[in-house]
Amino acid sequence: MIEDKNPQRTSLSELGEFGLIKHLTKHFEISQPSTFKGIGDDAAVLDFKDKKAVVSTDLLIEGVHFDLAYMPLRHLGYKSVVVNVSDIYAMNAKPTQITVSVAVSNRFPLEALEELFDGIALAAKEYNVDVIGGDTTSSQKGLIISITAIGEADESELVYRNGAKSNDLLVVTGDIGSAYMGLQVLEREKQVFQVNPNSQPDLEAYTYIIERQLRPEARKDIRTLLHALEVKPTSMIDISDGLSSEIIHICKQSGVGCNLYEEKLPLDPQLISVCEEFNIDSTTVAINGGEDYELLFTISMDDFDKIKGNPNFTVIGHMTPESEGIHLVTRANTKIPLKARGWNALDS
């Protein structure tokens, strides 16, 4: 792979489309038993035997979903895989394969695409998924990444969005809101840089939240952990658009209401201090932020003892009859209807 200390710029048209796909994927190894045939034919061939196959797809567009001014291509490649395997984990399934399609304008040299695919390869290794196909082409403007993730699960393992019951507990993994504030810090630094290109940003106070934005991880541990604890969630979703959006998805599809408790929201101390610095309400950030790639799920009250005290989980609310609606219960004990303000790609 090309090192930064020896920068080169190889024009993509030197390779042509066929050469490019071959070149970018040549180091990708196949490790999943369900991958029967990978890259190199009209289609890949998979064999899930008695398991169910799980399929999810996402499109990432430069200027809409990411900004190359502060997003290194290697991180972007990694994150684009994370975003997709997170959807598979949210089904309580195991990701096994991905396809990767990329469109780039001619301003990208080959070395830039190699960095992107380095990140993709790293994530594929981390999440143990085979890259089984894809497409590379030119774009009129910017970089476009389309990934389809495929996973497998026994039918009995699968968890949908529509299984939550009244009185179930609402649980979230990790902490939330940091990815959003990481983005705010990066946007601010970009503006400073535009005014004064010689400014040296000091980002030490923001390392955690910036990493949550630039280098998120999907919660591959949760499936194993829940299995070990003998807990099967009644519903599950991943937090990509924001906590309130995801809660509303679960409620609408399950036909239940929800009380979410402000005081229970798991916030990182760094997030809280950055919210103070930016004079933004941390609860608003935690609820509407998005891009955390944590898992949100509901469990039966009977399972509470099994997860109690586990540092991976925070009980943040409980489900109610549908007629009671979907509310945030504030620290002052007032109930505010929850709205899906989440990150809406079409507003940007």
Added chain:
Amino acid sequence: MIEDKNPQRTSLSELGEFGLIKHLTKHFEISQPSTFKGIGDDAAVLDFKDKKAVVSTDLLIEGVHFDLAYMPLRHLGYKSVVVNVSDIYAMNAKPTQITVSVAVSNRFPLEALEELFDGIALAAKEYNVDVIGGDTTSSQKGLIISITAIGEADESELVYRNGAKSNDLLVVTGDIGSAYMGLQVLEREKQVFQVNPNSQPDLEAYTYIIERQLRPEARKDIRTLLHALEVKPTSMIDISDGLSSEIIHICKQSGVGCNLYEEKLPLDPQLISVCEEFNIDSTTVAINGGEDYELLFTISMDDFDKIKGNPNFTVIGHMTPESEGIHLVTRANTKIPLKARGWNALDS
């Protein structure tokens, strides 16, 4: 669905991302037994039981793969499905599901997206595939369509690119080159229109080749036909980039050479006369054209009698030992090395 006689323009941001996906896919029905759960969760769930799953993906970019100046959105939706299911047929498999991701700039009203999805729905019905997922988002420029097609086949049915043997016959379905010349006619009319917007194009002499470009079909009949004839190809590929490119793919992956006979190339009479009008060599068009979505395959010589005289098939050459190379044998009986000049998306 919105009719042209009652044009409306609904801004996409009125619906928001969640409303949009729901709205665009609400008429899509599930008909495949292998679709266990379709749109509406983090991922779709499929069940292929003892069959192999086949997966292929393609990215279509405005200004690179299509021009909305002459490509109606309904046709574009249809064609974007055809392009993908064609890859599944090229594995000798049956397409069963697709995911559809679309990015659009804000200049597209909702009604435009509805037309696109009308075309997608029509093709999904024609090819009997379930739309099981997708993503809609905004783009910085133009329209971007990413489709992943999934199919199924018994292991024994699958045909790869790497099984051609020396002495096998090279067979193509239908006729070739017309889609490319259809594009040339459309490009010419676009230029005429730009000079004189009041010109009324008379396209009657070009109906067939224009339809091949704007409204291609994938060869869903061939799988059934070959099965009925008890012929299993030794290798197969679909013609998207052009005949010469595809022949070279088969030869390289199978480790064989090929003699392709100019006089055998199946050309439509309309194509021949348009090539004369444009003063372009029809053989060059047939070999390098692309986008025909016909199937190219090799069969054992022993199977020749089974396909002889069938109007769907033309034997256009035969495979040779690898050392003999890949050649076009002209009408004058000279041998010219075949080069992959096919439609290269990265040149555009």
